[in-house]
Amino acid sequence: MTVEHHVKKLDLATGGRYRIEWAEQEMPVLRTIKKQFKETQPLKGLRISACLHVTTETANLMHALQLGGADIVLCASNPLSTQDDVAASLVANYEIPVYAIKGEDNNTYYEHIKAALDHKPHMTMDDGADLVSLLHKERRELLDGVLGGTEETTTGVIRLRAMAKEGAL
Numbered sequence: 208m209t210v211e212h213h214v215k216k217l218d219l220a221t222g223g224r225y226r227i228e229w230a231e232q233e234m235p236v237l238r239t240i241k242k243q244f245k246e247t248q249p250l251k252g253l254r255i256s257a258c259l260h261v262t263t264e265t266a267n268l269m270h271a272l273q274l275g276g277a278d279i280v281l282c283a284s285n286p287l288s289t290q291d292d293v294a295a296s297l298v299a300n301y302e303i304p305v306y307a308i309k310g311e312d313n314n315t316y317y318e319h320i321k322a323a324l325d326h327k328p329h330m331t332m333d334d335g336a337d338l339v340s341l342l343h344k345e346r347r348e349l350l351d352g353v354l355g356g357t358e359e360t361t362t363g364v365i366r367l368r369a370m371a372k373e374g375a376l
Contacts, residue, residue: 210299210302210303210304211304211322212294212298212304212306213306213307213319213322214294214295214298214305214306214307214308215291215294215295215308215309216291216295217295217298217299218295219292219296220292220295220296220300221296222292223266223290223292223293223294223296223297223300224296224299224300226263226290226292226293226296227263227266227267227270227293227296227297229263230263230264230267231267234264234267237271240271241267241270241271241274244272244274244275244276245274245275247275248275248276249275249276250272250275250276250277251275252276252278253278253330253354254277254279254280254327254328255278255279255280255328255329255330255331256279256280256282256323256324256326256328256331256332256338257279257280257281257282257323257331257332257333257338258281258282258283258284258320258323258331258332258333258334258335258337258338259281259284259332259333259334260283260284260285260288260289261281261288261289261290261293261305262290262293263290263293265281265293266293266297266301269297269301269303270301270303273301273303277330278326280303280304280305280306280322280326280328281303281304281305281306281323282305282306282307282319282320282322282323282338283307283308283311283319284333284334284335284337284338284359285334285335286307286308286309286310286311286315286316287309287310289307289309289310289311291309294307304322306318306319306320306322307319320337320338320341321341321346323338324342324346324349327349328352328353329352329353329354330353330354330355330356331353331355331356331357332356332359333356333359333363334358334363335359335362335363335366336360336362336363336366339356339358340370343370343375343376344375
């Protein structure tokens with residue numbers, strides 16, 4: 208199976224897998240959720256587009272959601288925090304589409320967000336509200352299919368409240 212992606216180099220995947228597995232050992236609650244999700248599949252049939260820091264911790268969250276039955280796409284919310292080996296591993300070892308390259312330029316950053324929205328999400332996971340902002344500004348045709356979303360930061364919540372006040376949400 209070929210997984211759509213835009214990462215630095217897929218040959219970084221082995222190192223990323225080791226780091227993801229190491230991080231999992233420090234995440235006992237998420238390990239428990241993974242086990243339960245794998246058995247119950249509570250997210251089966253849902254498409255989730257996430258715009259988050261691409262790190263070992265996020266990789267374990269994405270894997271948990273995938274085990275829960277979700278169809279996931281991940282792009283970077285902050286290109287400076289992207290771990291290229293983790294991004295490669297999510298594609299190569301977990302078959303999760305990832306659009307993230309450490310240090311990517313602004314144009315690439317927004318192309319990656321657009322790729323995540325091309326997934327036609329039922330749910331969004333955002334850090335900074337760039338994904339949701341673009342959804343409401345440029346991809347309004349997708350809104351009817353969106354059930355809800357999460358925002359990770361105070362800055363993102365402030366942006367969303369401003370959009371709501373302006374009638375843009």
